[in-house]
Amino acid sequence: xxxxxxxxxxxxxxxxxxxxxxxxxxxxxxxxxxxxxxxxxxxxxxxxxxxxxxxxxxxxxxxxxxxxxxxxxxxxxxxxxxxxxxxxxxxxxxxxxxxxxxxxxxxxxxxxxxxxxxxxxxxxxxxxxxxxxxxxxxxxxxxxxxxxxxxxxxxxxxxxxxxxxxxxxxxxxxxxxxxxxxxxxxxxxxxxxxxxxxxxxxxxxxxxxxxxxxxxxxxxxxxxxxxxxxxxxxxxxxxxxxxxxxxxxxxxxxxxxxxxxxxxxxxxxxxxxxxxxxxxxxxxxxxxxxxxxxxxxxxxxxxxxxxxxxxxxxxxxxxxxxxxxxxxxxxxxxxxxxxxxxxxxxxxxxxxxxxxxxxxxxxxxxxxxxxxxxxxxxxxxxxx
Amino acid sequence: xxxxxxxxxxxxxxxxxxxxxxxxxxxxxxxxxxxxxxxxxxxxxxxxxxxxxxxxxxxxxxxxxxxxxxxxxxxxxxxxxxxxxxxxxxxxxxxxxxxxxxxxxxxxxxxxxxxxxxxxxxxxxxxxxxxxxxxxxxxxxxxxxxxxxxxxxxxxxxxxxxx
Numbered sequence: 001x002x003x004x005x006x007x008x009x010x011x012x013x014x015x016x017x018x019x020x021x022x023x024x025x026x027x028x029x030x031x032x033x034x035x036x037x038x039x040x041x042x043x044x045x046x047x048x049x050x051x052x053x054x055x056x057x058x059x060x061x062x063x064x065x066x067x068x069x070x071x072x073x074x075x076x077x078x079x080x081x082x083x084x085x086x087x088x089x090x091x092x093x094x095x096x097x098x099x100x101x102x103x104x105x106x107x108x109x110x111x112x113x114x115x116x117x118x119x120x121x122x123x124x125x126x127x128x129x130x131x132x133x134x135x136x137x138x139x140x141x142x143x144x145x146x147x148x149x150x151x152x153x154x155x156x157x158x159x160x161x162x163x164x165x166x167x168x169x170x171x172x173x174x175x176x177x178x179x180x181x182x183x184x185x186x187x188x189x190x191x192x193x194x195x196x197x198x199x200x201x202x203x204x205x206x207x208x209x210x211x212x213x214x215x216x217x218x219x220x221x222x223x224x225x226x227x228x229x230x231x232x233x234x235x236x237x238x239x240x241x242x243x244x245x246x247x248x249x250x251x252x253x254x255x256x257x258x259x260x261x262x263x264x265x266x267x268x269x270x271x272x273x274x275x276x277x278x279x280x281x282x283x284x285x286x287x288x289x290x291x292x293x294x295x296x297x298x299x300x301x302x303x304x305x306x307x308x309x310x311x312x313x314x315x316x317x318x319x320x321x322x323x324x325x326x327x328x329x330x331x332x333x334x335x336x337x338x339x340x341x342x343x344x345x346x347x348x349x350x351x352x353x354x355x356x357x358x359x360x361x362x363x364x365x366x367x368x369x370x371x372x373x374x375x376x377x378x379x380x381x382x383x384x
Numbered sequence: 385x386x387x388x389x390x391x392x393x394x395x396x397x398x399x400x401x402x403x404x405x406x407x408x409x410x411x412x413x414x415x416x417x418x419x420x421x422x423x424x425x426x427x428x429x430x431x432x433x434x435x436x437x438x439x440x441x442x443x444x445x446x447x448x449x450x451x452x453x454x455x456x457x458x459x460x461x462x463x464x465x466x467x468x469x470x471x472x473x474x475x476x477x478x479x480x481x482x483x484x485x486x487x488x489x490x491x492x493x494x495x496x497x498x499x500x501x502x503x504x505x506x507x508x509x510x511x512x513x514x515x516x517x518x519x520x521x522x523x524x525x526x527x528x529x530x531x532x533x534x535x536x537x538x539x540x541x542x543x544x545x546x547x
Contacts, residue, residue: 208478
C-alpha cells in the first residue's frame with residue numbers, strides 16, 4: 001500500500017505538471033457526466049413520482065364516447081356496472097377544465113369525493129361545504145392567493161362561483177395537483193352547468209387484479225360506446241412518454257457523447273513523444289513495467305473519478321436543488337401552467353453504475369493501454 | 385345483580401374468544417404453504433388457512449392444497465386430526481377477501497390458474513354461474529361435495545408439481 005501511495009503522489013505531480021491540459025480534460029468530462037446524469041436523474045425522478053401517484057389510481061376509468069370524443073357519462077350506468085362480477089367500489093367523478101382568461105392558464109376543476117379523502121399532502125383541509133375549495137400551488141401562486149382568501153371563477157353571467165380557499169396542495173404533489181382546484185360537487189355542477197344525471201367519468205375498483213381485463217371486456221360489450229381506461233395502460237403510456245422524451249434529450253446531447261468518444265479514442269490510439277520519453281526515463285532509472293502501468297492507471301483514475309463525482313454532484317444540484325431548470329421544459333410537456341416540479345431525490349444506483357462503466361472505465365483503459373505499449377519497448381529506443 | 389353481571393361478563397368473554405378464534409389470520413412474509421412449502425405472501429389472492437382448536441394456524445397457497453391437507457391431516461401434521469380443526473378460510477375470487485370455506489362454492493376445470501396450476505376457485509354462490517361462463521368452468525362443487533378423489537382426478541395438478 002505504501003508503494004501505491006508513492007505512485008499516486010507521483011501521478012498527482014505528473015498531472016500537476018500539465019495543469020492546463022488535464023484541467024480542461026476534467027472540465028469536459030465533468031460537464032458531460034453532469035449533462036448525462038441530469039437527464040437520467042430527472043427521468044428517474046419523474047417516473048418514480050408519476051408511477052407512485054398512479055399507484056393510488058383506480059383499476060378502471062370509464063369514459064363515455066360520442067363521435068369519438070369524450071362525453072359526459074350517464075350515472076345510471078353505475079347500476080349495470082355493479083352487477084358485473086368482480087367489480088368493487090364504483091365512483092362517479094365530476095371534473096373539467098377551465099381556461100382562466102385573467103391569468104391565461106388552464107385549471108383543472110374537480111369535485112371532492114370520498115376517494116380523495118386521502119389525498120395528501122395538503123395545508124389546511126379539503127372543501128367540506130359549498131363555497132369552499134382547495135387549490136394547487138400553481139393556481140395559488142398565479143392568483144396570488146392563499147388560505148382564507150377568495151377566488152372567483154367565471155364562465156359568464158350565470159356560471160360563476162366565488163370560493164373561499166380552505167386548503168392548498170403542497171409542493172410535493174405538484175406534478176398532479178399544480179393546476180387543480182377542488183370544490184364541492186354542487187358547486188362544480190352549477191359552474192359547468194352539467195345535467196344532473198351525468199358525470200364526467202366513472203372510476204371502477206376491481207378487487208382481483210386478474211379479473212381487470214375480463215371486467216373491461218364485459219363493460220365494452222355492455223356499453224359499446226364507452227371506453228374503459230385500464231391502470232396498466234396508463235402506467236405503460238406514462239412509461240413510454242418519459243422514455244421517449246428522455247431519448248429525445250439524449251439524442252440532443254449525442255454530439256457531446258460523440259466528442260467524448262473521439263477524445264478517448266484519440267488518447268487510446270497514441271501518446272505523444274513527450275509522454276513516451278517520460279516513460280523511457282522512468283524505465284531507465286529502474287521502474288518496472290508494472291510500476292509504469294500503475295502510474296498511468298492512477299493518473300486515469302484521478303482525472304476520471306474526480307470528474308465523474310464532480311459531474312454527479314453538479315447533476316444532483318441541478319436536478320434536485322435548482323429543479324432541473326435547463327431540462328424541465330423539454331421533459332415535462334407543454335402546459336400553459338407549468339407545474340413547478342421539485343423532484344424528490346430518487347436515485348437509481350443501477351444507472352450510476354452504467355454511467356460509471358461507460359465513462360470512467362474506458363477512460364482509464366485509454367490511459368493505460370498506450371502507455372503499456374510504450375513501457376514494454378526498450379527504453380533506449382523510446383527515449384531516442 | 386352480581387350473578388347477572390357475572391354471567392354477562394362470562395358471556396362477553398366467551399363471545400370475544402369465539403370471535404378471536406374465528407378471525408382469519410394475516411400471513412407473515414416467511415409463512416409457507418403447509419403442503420407444498422411455497423411462500424404464501426405473494427399469492428394473497430389465493431390464500432387459504434386452517435385454524436385449529438389450540439389457535440395454531442396453517443396457511444396454504446390455494447384451496448387445492450388446503451383440501452389436500454384437510455383430507456390427510458395426519459400426513460402433514462402428525463399430532464393433529466381433522467376433528468381439531470375449528471375454522472377454514474379461503475379467499476373469495478371476486479372480492480379477494482377471506483371467507484369461511486363452507487360458505488362458498490368451488491369451481492373446477494376453469495381456465496383460471498392458481499399458484500399451483502388448476503384450482504378449486506372459491507366463489508360466492510350467486511357469482512359462480514357468471515364465473516362458469518367467463519372462465520369455462522366445468523363443475524360447481526359445495527364444500528361437502530368435494531372428496532379426496534377429486535384432488536387426484538386428471539384435470540387437477542400440473543406436470544412437475546406432484547406432491
